[in-house]
Amino acid sequence: MMKPEIVKKVREAGIVGAGGAGFPTHVKLDADVERVLGNGASCEPLLMSDPFLMEREAAAILRGLALVMESTSAEKGTICLKGKHERAMNAVRKSVEKGPFKNIDVFELGDFYPAGDEQILVFDVMGRVVPEGGIPLQVGAVVSNVESLLNIARAVDDGRPVTERYLTVTGEVNNPLVMKVPVGTSIGEVIEAAGGPTVDDFKVVIGGPMMGAVTADLFTPVTKTTSGVIVLPSDHNVIAGKINDPERVMRITKMVCCQCSRCTDLCPRHLLGHSLEPHKIMRQLGSQTLFSEDILEDALICCECGICEKYACPMMISPREVNAQVKRELLQEGTKRAPKRNEYQPSPFRGVRKIPTRRLVERLQIGQYEDHPPFMEKDVEVQEVRIPLKQHLGAPAKPVVKVGDHVDKGSLIGEIPENALGARVHASIEGRVISVDDAIVIRQ
Ligand code: SF4
Ligand code: SF4
Numbered sequence: 001m002m003k004p005e006i007v008k009k010v011r012e013a014g015i016v017g018a019g020g021a022g023f024p025t026h027v028k029l030d031a032d033v034e035r036v037l038g039n040g041a042s043c044e045p046l047l048m049s050d051p052f053l054m055e056r057e058a059a060a061i062l063r064g065l066a067l068v069m070e071s072t073s074a075e076k077g078t079i080c081l082k083g084k085h086e087r088a089m090n091a092v093r094k095s096v097e098k099g100p101f102k103n104i105d106v107f108e109l110g111d112f113y114p115a116g117d118e119q120i121l122v123f124d125v126m127g128r129v130v131p132e133g134g135i136p137l138q139v140g141a142v143v144s145n146v147e148s149l150l151n152i153a154r155a156v157d158d159g160r161p162v163t164e165r166y167l168t169v170t171g172e173v174n175n176p177l178v179m180k181v182p183v184g185t186s187i188g189e190v191i192e193a194a195g196g197p198t199v200d201d202f203k204v205v206i207g208g209p210m211m212g213a214v215t216a217d218l219f220t221p222v223t224k225t226t227s228g229v230i231v232l233p234s235d236h237n238v239i240a241g242k243i244n245d246p247e248r249v250m251r252i253t254k255m256v257c258c259q260c261s262r263c264t265d266l267c268p269r270h271l272l273g274h275s276l277e278p279h280k281i282m283r284q285l286g287s288q289t290l291f292s293e294d295i296l297e298d299a300l301i302c303c304e305c306g307i308c309e310k311y312a313c314p315m316m317i318s319p320r321e322v323n324a325q326v327k328r329e330l331l332q333e334g335t336k337r338a339p340k341r342n343e344y345q346p347s348p349f350r351g352v353r354k355i356p357t358r359r360l361v362e363r364l365q366i367g368q369y370e371d372h373p374p375f376m377e378k379d380v381e382v383q384e385v386r387i388p389l390k391q392h393l394g395a396p397a398k399p400v401v402k403v404g405d406h407v408d409k410g411s412l413i414g415e416i417p418e419n420a421l422g423a424r425v426h427a428s429i430e431g432r433v434i435s436v437d438d439a440i441v442i443r444q
Helices: 003-012 049-056 058-072 086-098 118-126 146-158 187-193 237-242 246-256 262-266 278-285 295-301 307-312 319-332 357-364
Strands: 035-040 076-082 104-109 141-145 164-171 177-182 202-206 213-215 228-233 384-388 412-415 431-436 439-443
Touching: 003 058, 003 146, 035 049, 035 058, 035 118, 035 146, 049 058, 049 076, 049 086, 049 146, 049 164, 058 076, 058 086, 058 104, 058 141, 058 146, 076 086, 076 118, 086 104, 104 118, 118 141, 141 146, 164 187, 177 187, 187 202, 187 228, 202 237, 213 237, 228 237, 246 278, 246 319, 262 278, 262 307, 278 295, 278 319, 295 319, 307 319, 307 357, 412 439
Parallel strands: 035 076, 035 141, 076 104, 164 228
Antiparallel strands: 164 177, 202 213, 202 228, 384 439, 431 439
């Protein structure tokens, strides 16, 4: 199959990066690279849908990888996953040996955080540093999450659009599970499908405990990028760090930072050789002295992994939150940061400064939720879905249905605006459209 045909089918199916910010996949597939990395690192603690998919759908994931290789003219494809996910590793290795896929291998990752960060993954597998503020394409790589690869195989071979999402539901629920649900299902229904909450006063982390966002709104819909729903007591350590008032965080940071520089010592981007030194950003903000004109701009190359906040800082303050605030302001002002270096020298201490997942789990106090949850065999059926028109990077999709229309599962309901970066959106259940605003609500 030729590149234009693969790109067209992936675009039509509305596929976006399932493991991250939702970059539209058809744009990635239009490039030419040397190597494609299938990301099955399952980077965040507690999230198990990627290992599950590799266990159950290894052949289809390899097919997706082969299609991306075809489209990008890559000579090599590599599925990357942690050795601790033994069943997934065995299934993938068996499928690779069985064939018929050529030039595909498996890379065993160590159990550290954030092993699945695109830039960390590219360095660990290929030994190349993605330039600061850059993308893997610049060093000859495309990285695609394993659920995205599965979606690519289904789109190209069967014409199936993305209407479902695999996700882990865990924490304070009666039956922690990995399940598949229609896109647009409310997280309240997802929690009920996992047996309901075990505590009265809880909040929910959407995504992983390190990078996920907190909500108390049980009508929040599952999107194409929702990898986890974690129910935790409202006063849990993980929740507390995520609901701090941003102004308070900034004020405390200015007063309390002792300039020990542990945040910089353990920062995975700094360890790759990037200019980012979070302690200097803290110093600049807390001082009247201007140490460097452009030090604050380094916040733009922070990936917000949270190691500085949750693991490094002895004063319990959050360079991550501070960087996020500075970044928002700079982006609003339209600041563009040019890379400060042309060559990158990863730290010789990088190997010993990786954060073992086990220690992170202890620090987060989530060890009691770590059991490998089973996969829910029966489909979750819902009467109503609320499907956001923006589940991806770029412009929101333009609605192509109106209130009262009947739609089938898989019908196109949102189109990419002309000449914009974006992704199509499809109905995830059959029913009638009952409202159209920034999301489309469909009821059976
Ligand atoms: S969140 Fe902290 S540790 Fe992570 S990249 Fe940003 S500054 Fe570095
Ligand atoms: S680790 Fe905390 S106290 Fe130390 S320099 Fe970084 S922000 Fe300041």
